[in-house]
Amino acid sequence: MPLNIEEIRATFPVLHQEVNGKPLIYFDNAATTQKPQSVLDALTGYYQNDNSNIHRGAHTLADRATRHYEETREGVKNFINANESAEVIFTKGTTESINLVASSYGRKFITKGDEIIISTLEHHSNIVPWQMLCEEKEAVLKVIPINDKGEILLDEFENMLSDKTKFVSIVHVSNALGTINPVKEIIKKAHQVGAKVLLDGAQSTNHLDIDVQDLDCDFLAFSAHKLYGPTGLGILYGKRSLLEIMPPYQGGGEMIKEVTFAKTTYNEIPFKFEAGTPNIADVIAFQKALDFISIIGKSNIKKHEDELLDHANETFGQIKGFVPVGTAAEKVSVVSFNINGMHPFDVGVMLDANGIAVRTGHHCTQPLMQRLGLEGTVRASFSVYNTKSEIDQMAVSLAKIAKIKNK
Template structure:
């Protein structure tokens, strides 16, 4: 079902444990990409001919399926972007510039990905707002007392990762959203990791924005989704100018389109949007509950087994986690461990995972990260264990 997994790397059957970076694609996603280019290749929303009509209908079907996937009230609240990063930048550049100014405050956490740090730093530099950081404990859990202290009437936005890409920590976002709203602040959730592992219901969560990426959901790269509450999206100015985001253009002035098209200037990523349907179908047919159960079992098994290795140091031991196991091997650089694992056919991620402030909090350069998906097995974890045990023994 996942063609890329059926290969050898360095003479060994591939074990792919880099799912937090990107998940592999089922065959039906690959076939949908090919089918669009072979049968329906046409621009959307503008043509009257059959290919354009078919492509447009298929493209908009994905918007409807995505609405269902996160239980958004309406498909017009689903904006297609090129990834989580662009979704966050879109909010910073539009909502942020219009509604956040000098003296206002934005809250983020110590464990944020750079994509949820840098856009807010840029906005604060431009507007005179201040960026406040919610600290964590050694286990990688938010210090909620500090969040309560930092959250004030000056707070205009809380932008927080739902599940940490570097630690796996699942943050108590429902509580954070409720408290933020009591102070009049809006909340953006970085759902890049959580949407692949957890049930997401934006109406139940009551988040104001949610950004996530298709490529971490068994879908294509270069495609993201931004959900926003209708009143906020309608109040926000366009992100870019060009085709599709307009109703009428005149040299005297331009009338902008309705949402979501107001935020989708230019020819979009049509093929990948259409192929994303098949990724959503795969997840729905497999069942989020089944995915969660399988991945939780893998994480528990791996955490317990690796603890037996001499010199194994886990990084991030929160009580609530998605299937991410970050660690160090004593007296070894993470990159060296990663290269040795690659020689054994095991793909992991090494480095700071685009979370350098988090690594600084722990006083380390980076970690080795093994992250699990629905297609991984305990037998593959056994291979990781055997390889790490040999690596640690060689070093120690």
């Protein structure tokens, strides 16, 4: 049965407004998705009814907050099919999750001359932490090249692998182009030389079914706010065997077992990695976002988004001067493009004047843009609440804009 998109849209209050005198068309979902009413209600509901610091509280409110907080951990465990909820660590975002691994696992286990592999498609947050680690440890950062369509060259990756390869940190879905990487194969090949693998799932967890046990990734990093959840909340999944041998990332409350001035012993996972009062309200509200996804069903979401992608490729493709960027065979619902003779910023500002929100620029992937010989792109990214009619309206605006330089 096809999804009732109007019914879904009705649960997202932010969508129902005018921007610059036009009905808002929100196509910046790869940057952040909007939040359903259930998530908003859970946020205010927590502060109105349950606000209390979690764990170690002897009173009812603390107990209630703790229970809800840990229920989300269980929810995330199910969402990614982790083996146990202790393997789910709450952070402040994908970026912090990656930094945690680079800092904790990396500083303990990476040594001089070791090699770490990333790809050309990475977001800066999956480049810089590894560069910092390599600099500190005199390790070597290697980069898997891509073809002109924006697909990783697997042969080149295989050639890079050796007994020196200690870590592979790879993006599951490219934020700038939407390319879906063959991560299962990458993980398998990396494991064959004994390397550990982190998946940057910031752009994949909202579109694709994720099963960390089936993928066999060692770590998975992603953000709640790209999954209809609140901002300021990220997740790090790690295999228990690895999390246990990793040193804490930050010191403070919650992460300790016993503190004396002579020595501190650390708490068990996941608490060892959650120093200080965590982001309780956002964690609790995130469960509602996970419920939203599971009620609609990820496969239904994916099907709808794929239809939007096909429709956009078809309609935008007819516009004179439209140049698609990133034409991988396997993609999520992201259309990155340029208009001949126009700067992406200008296209973005003119679309905004028509009430259409897109992202423009280098998308925090400057090395990728350099590889493609571009300063940036315009990126329209679709979500479950978007419609073909919105795409048609964008096509009308885009055609008018493109005409300025493409008569």
